[in-house]
Amino acid sequence: MSAPGHSATRRPTPSGGDAPSCGAPGEPTRASDSGPPSENLVEIRGLCFRRGRQVIFEQVDLDIRRRAITAVMGPSGTGKTTLLKLITGQLHPDAGTIEVDGQPVHRLGKAALYRLRRRMGMLFQSGALLTDLSVFDNVAYPLREHTDLSASMLRKLVLMKLEAVGLRGARDLMPNALSGGMARRVALARAIALDPDMILYDEPFTGQDPISKATLVALIRQLNDAAALTSILVSHDVMDTLAIADHVYVISHGKVIARGTPEAIMADRSAWVRQFIDGLPDGPVHFHYPAPELTEDLFTRRSV
Amino acid sequence: MGRQRGTEILVGLFMAAGFVALFFLAMQVSNLSAGASTEGYRLTARFSNVGSLKVRAPVTMAGVRIGRVESVSFDKDSYEAVVTLRIDPSVDSIPDDTFANIFTAGLLGEQYVGLEPGGSPDHLRDGDTIAYTQAALVLEQMIGQFLFNRAGGD
Amino acid sequence: MLLDGLARLGRSGIGAAERLGRAHLLLGAMLMGAGEVLRRPRLLSAQLYNIGVLSLLIIGVSGLFVGMVLGLQGYITLVQFGAAESLGVVVAAALVRELGPVVTALLVAGRAGSALTAEIGLMKATEQLSGLEMMAVDPVRRILTPRFLGGIIAMPLLAAIFSAVGVLGGYFVGVGLLGVDAGAFWSQMQAKVDFQDDILNGVIKSVAFGVVVTWIALFQGYDTVPTSEGVSRSTTRSVVHAALAVLGLDFVLTALMYGD
Numbered sequence: 058m059s060a061p062g063h064s065a066t067r068r069p070t071p072s073g074g075d076a077p078s079c080g081a082p083g084e085p086t087r088a089s090d091s092g093p094p095s096e097n098l099v100e101i102r103g104l105c106f107r108r109g110r111q112v113i114f115e116q117v118d119l120d121i122r123r124r125a126i127t128a129v130m131g132p133s134g135t136g137k138t139t140l141l142k143l144i145t146g147q148l149h150p151d152a153g154t155i156e157v158d159g160q161p162v163h164r165l166g167k168a169a170l171y172r173l174r175r176r177m178g179m180l181f182q183s184g185a186l187l188t189d190l191s192v193f194d195n196v197a198y199p200l201r202e203h204t205d206l207s208a209s210m211l212r213k214l215v216l217m218k219l220e221a222v223g224l225r226g227a228r229d230l231m232p233n234a235l236s237g238g239m240a241r242r243v244a245l246a247r248a249i250a251l252d253p254d255m256i257l258y259d260e261p262f263t264g265q266d267p268i269s270k271a272t273l274v275a276l277i278r279q280l281n282d283a284a285a286l287t288s289i290l291v292s293h294d295v296m297d298t299l300a301i302a303d304h305v306y307v308i309s310h311g312k313v314i315a316r317g318t319p320e321a322i323m324a325d326r327s328a329w330v331r332q333f334i335d336g337l338p339d340g341p342v343h344f345h346y347p348a349p350e351l352t353e354d355l356f357t358r359r360s361v
Numbered sequence: 362m363g364r365q366r367g368t369e370i371l372v373g374l375f376m377a378a379g380f381v382a383l384f385f386l387a388m389q390v391s392n393l394s395a396g397a398s399t400e401g402y403r404l405t406a407r408f409s410n411v412g413s414l415k416v417r418a419p420v421t422m423a424g425v426r427i428g429r430v431e432s433v434s435f436d437k438d439s440y441e442a443v444v445t446l447r448i449d450p451s452v453d454s455i456p457d458d459t460f461a462n463i464f465t466a467g468l469l470g471e472q473y474v475g476l477e478p479g480g481s482p483d484h485l486r487d488g489d490t491i492a493y494t495q496a497a498l499v500l501e502q503m504i505g506q507f508l509f510n511r512a513g514g515d
Numbered sequence: 516m517l518l519d520g521l522a523r524l525g526r527s528g529i530g531a532a533e534r535l536g537r538a539h540l541l542l543g544a545m546l547m548g549a550g551e552v553l554r555r556p557r558l559l560s561a562q563l564y565n566i567g568v569l570s571l572l573i574i575g576v577s578g579l580f581v582g583m584v585l586g587l588q589g590y591i592t593l594v595q596f597g598a599a600e601s602l603g604v605v606v607a608a609a610l611v612r613e614l615g616p617v618v619t620a621l622l623v624a625g626r627a628g629s630a631l632t633a634e635i636g637l638m639k640a641t642e643q644l645s646g647l648e649m650m651a652v653d654p655v656r657r658i659l660t661p662r663f664l665g666g667i668i669a670m671p672l673l674a675a676i677f678s679a680v681g682v683l684g685g686y687f688v689g690v691g692l693l694g695v696d697a698g699a700f701w702s703q704m705q706a707k708v709d710f711q712d713d714i715l716n717g718v719i720k721s722v723a724f725g726v727v728v729t730w731i732a733l734f735q736g737y738d739t740v741p742t743s744e745g746v747s748r749s750t751t752r753s754v755v756h757a758a759l760a761v762l763g764l765d766f767v768l769t770a771l772m773y774g775d
Contacts, residue, residue, distance in 0.1 A: 145649060171651040178649075185646030188638075199650045202657075247650075365557075372563045375571060379672025382679035383718070389701065390607045390682055391710040417709070 095159065098123045098255055098287045099144055103153035106136070106143065113139055115311040117153075121255075126281050126288040128302035130295065132333065132342065135308050137291040138182070141257045144289070145177060146170045158254070175203060178248030178256040182263060184240035186232040192219070192243050193228040199250045218246040222276060238269025242276065249280065255287040256280070262294040274301055295334055299323065307333065309342075392417075401428060402453075402487035404446045406461040411442040412472050412497030414463055420446050420474045427452045430474060446474060456481040457489065463497035472497060538734045541655065545663045545733070548656030552664055558657075562665030566627040566729075570673055573626055574619060578610075578677035581618060582684025585609055589685070590693050602695050603704030606685030607678075611708060611717045612773075615678035617765050620724035623670060624757035628732035631662055632753035635736025636746035644737075659733050666732075670725025671718050678717065716772045723768060724761050731757045 099121035106114040113136040121127045129137055142148040143155055146162040155162045160173060186195050196215045200206060206214065219225040222242040232240060241261060248256055258277065262270050278301045281288045292298045299305065299319040307315040307322065307330060315322055315330045323334065332340030348354065411433060420428040428448035436443050448455070458479030465472050476491075485491070552558055589605040635658070638644050644654040682704075689695040708714070735753040739745045 147645065147648060167653075171653070174649060174651040179646075181642045181646055181649075183642050185642035187643055187646075188641070199652070202650065202652050244646075251650075368564045369560055371568045372560045375563065375567045375669075376672060378571070379567075379675055382672070382675035383714075385679045386611060386675060386682075386714050386717075387710055390611065390678075390704055391708040391714050392705050419706075 096123060097121060098158055099289070100156045101144075101153065102156075104143070104150050104155065105152035106139065106148070106150050108139075112311050114143075114150075117308070117311070117313055119306060119313065121287060121289055122304060123287050124281075124285050125303040126277065126290055126301055127304045127306070128290045128292060128298045129306045129308060130292055130298055130333070131308035133293060136311070137293075137308065138259055140308075141179065141259055141289065141291055145174060145179060145257065175251055176254045178251070178253040180241065180244050180248050180256065180258045180261055182260045184232070184237075184244040186235075186240055186244055186247070188232050190232075191228070192224065192230050192232070192235070195232065195243060196247045196250055199247065203251060215250070218250050219243075221249070221280070222246045223272070236269070238265050238272065241265075241269075241273065245273075245276065245280075249284070249286075252284070253286070255289070258288065258290045258292075260292055260294075261290065262292060262297050270297060277301055295336070309333075401447050401450045403431065404448060404455075404485055404487075404489055404491055406444050406446065406474070406491040406494050407436070407439070407441045408444060408461075408463060408494050408496050409441060410496040410499065411444060412463055412465075412499060414442075414444065414472045414474070414497065418471060418473045420448065420476065422452070422455075422476045422478065427476075444474065453484065455485045457483045457485050458493065459485065459491055460493045460495065461491045462495040465498070534738065537738060538730070541659070541734050541737060542730055544655045545660045545730075548653070548660040549664060551656055552660050558661040559664055559668075562661045563669055565630070566623070566662070566665045567669035567673060570623055570626045570669070571676070573622055574673045574677050575680050577618060577622055578615075578680035579684040581614055581677075582606060582610060582681030582686075583688045585614075585681065586685035586688030586693070590689055590695065599689075599693075599695050600699035601703055601707075602685070602689045603682075603700035604707040606689070607682050607704045607708050608713060610678040610681040610685075611713045613765070613769070615674045615681065616717050616721040616724055617761060619674040619677045619721060620670065620728055620761040621758055623666075623673060623725075624728045624732070624754055624761065627666070627669075628728050628757050629750050629754050631666075631729065631732040632736040632739075632750045633746060635659065635662075635733060636739035636741075636749050639737065639739055640741040640743070640746055655737075659737065663729050663733060666729025667722060667725040670728070671721040674717065674721035674724075712772075716768075719772075720765065720768050723764060727760045727764060728757045731760060 097120040099119070101117060101119040104114050104117040104119070105112075119129075119140075129140060131137055139148060143150055144157065144162065146165065149163045157173060157177075160169070162170070162173070165173065186192075187198065190198065193215055196218055197211055200211055200214060216225055216228070219228055222245050224239060224242055224246065227235065227239065227243070232243070235243065245256075261273050261277065265273065274297055277288060277290070280286060290298060290302060299322065302319055305315075305317060305319055305322045306313055309329060315325050315327065317325075322330065325331070325334075329341040331337070332342060338344050414430060414433055416430055416432060418430045419426045420430060428446055431445040431447040433445075434443045435441075455476065456479045458481040460477040460479065462475045462477065463472055464475045479493075585606045586602060589602050589609075590599060593599050593601055593605065635644075638654075638658065644658070647654045647657060686697075686700060690697045690700055732753045735749040735756070736746075739749040
């Protein structure tokens with residue numbers, strides 16, 4: 058609660074004071090809404106989520122602006138992927154509301170949720186390509202499932218999507234023949250196959266060599282601007298993320314501890330944000346996992 | 362396309378093999394081919410004891426199978442067993458004074474109905490009842506009778 | 516100490532009940548999707564290939580050897596009573612009633628069931644199932660249901676092939692090697708093996724085993740802990756549970772069918 062550094066950051070909680078504890082799933086609190094075509098595609102209010110006894114999110118408010126790249130950053134294990142799963146309705150919040158384009162995701166029926174998901178693309182950390190289908194068939198998959206396009210039309214569309222990620226020549230390869238970066242680009246082509254309104258990127262830069270990382274950074278920016286997409290990018294890769302994001306949230310211990318433009322985040326003075334951005338081994342987040350004093354631990358006689 | 366087609370052909374072969382196997386089991390292994398139980402005509406016979414006669418047991422004449430037992434039921438008024446026989450249609454000249462026995466195939470074998478033709482010029486027709494019957498021989502009764510006679514003879 | 520034991524017992528009981536509930540929810544969802552799959556036979560034929568065609572070799576070879584052993588053992592016993600002509604009955608009845616459906620189900624659980632569990636488990640571990648869901652494709656209907664139906668259709672066909680090959684194996688040993696009269700072999704068999712009581716009941720059994728084996732395999736894969744260790748555990752569990760379920764269910768079905 059009173060971890061050092063937290064007091065110095067700007068708290069986005071509307072009430073300003075100490076956040077109320079998580080209660081039952083709430084009704085939508087339409088406080089900041091101003092008419093249906095809101096500027097925000099995704100609005101999260103008072104989000105609480107627990108896994109067992111572990112609190113993942115506590116009273117989180119988050120807005121994703123249309124046609125912008127919003128990055129959500131934080132150390133590993135802060136529930137960034139969980140956040141994406143909550144936005145896409147794969148998980149349900151314990152309290153609070155999540156609205157995508159005015160629709161409360163967590164209360165949609167299956168049919169409505171699937172309709173909404175057709176307008177979302179998601180790039181998984183592993184790519185999540187179907188291993189028994191070729192690159193072409195993987196990209197064609199959502200089109201075949203959801204449209205009645207003719208074979209020649211389908212072919213053209215798939216080749217255009219593959220061209221957009223620079224892998225038109227790899228159409229006949231199987232996913233196990235692709236490098237990690239190529240698999241992610243194929244997955245990106247698949248994610249944009251149905252021309253979604255929004256793409257969610259789950260750790261797109263993790264485990265990539267500098268060249269494929271730069272390729273992905275350029276692609277994400279390019280896709281976002283060319284197709285007027287809304288992008289949500291979840292990452293702990295500070296420099297690459299700050300380079301392409303329009304808006305940044307930093308999450309830690311289930312709370313938003315900083316928000317703003319990349320420049321504002323870079324200039325943030327709070328100890329916690331500094332440790333994360335500068336990559337310092339010790340700070341508000343300790344190097345040591347919580348434990349009793351070393352001397353005490355070493356000299357207690359206890360048979361194991 | 363080629364792979365898809367190959368898969369389909371193999372699946373087709375598999376399903377054909379499965380159905381051939383089922384057909385083989387039905388026609389060659391089981392009594393389906395011999396069954397044909399809806400053909401032929403029906404006779405009934407009343408026995409004081411049918412022993413362990415089972416439905417579908419053979420009905421024979423001179424040792425040749427000419428039909429099957431269709432049902433075995435109990436008449437609660439006369440305390441007799443009522444056995445319905447299904448006789449092959451080709452065997453249409455059974456005299457109406459035919460004698461029906463329940464025999465056992467071998468010492469421990471299955472029981473069956475054996476018909477012994479009489480000399481009447483009239484033939485039995487569908488729905489008729491065989492008047493002369495001989496109950497099944499029950500082993501315990503025979504042994505009991507044998508011992509009783511031995512004791513009486515001394 | 517006692518309370519700890521009780522608590523552990525209770526926890527495992529609750530866990531088992533939860534898993535059973537999830538398994539039934541999955542079964543319901545798969546049955547709901549069955550109509551859709553039947554309208555897209557392509558999906559089904561791929562699974563008939565995976566479960567049926569790929570199991571054909573092991574089923575055929577096993578059936579042949581089981582039939583040959585039955586022929587040999589049956590002959591050794593029957594010849595002591597001078598009833599070697601009944602060999603056909605013994606071989607056919609044993610195969611059609613019991614060994615055909617049961618051994619086929621056990622072999623399919625080992626050959627195809629474990630492969631299904633591993634496949635679904637890996638798809639879960641590599642986020643392919645989540646990926647489908649994000650493409651607004653229901654993984655249960657699209658991935659699991661075709662496999663479920665494929666298993667149900669393939670199992671009785673495989674069992675019939677097993678029994679038929681087994682009878683031929685018994686014929687080969689009994690008539691070909693041991694000199695039983697071929698006419699007596701077939702005629703005794705036909706006289707005693709009943710189409711309805713034996714063949715149809717055998718088919719019903721193998722359909723039931725098909726449901727159980729594929730259901731267990733798919734559930735274990737779908738419910739797996741998405742790590743490589745979790746998948747390997749689920750695969751083992753799939754085979755063990757399926758084998759136990761088949762043997763238990765066989766007793767129940769036999770009692771219902773033949774125990775008056």
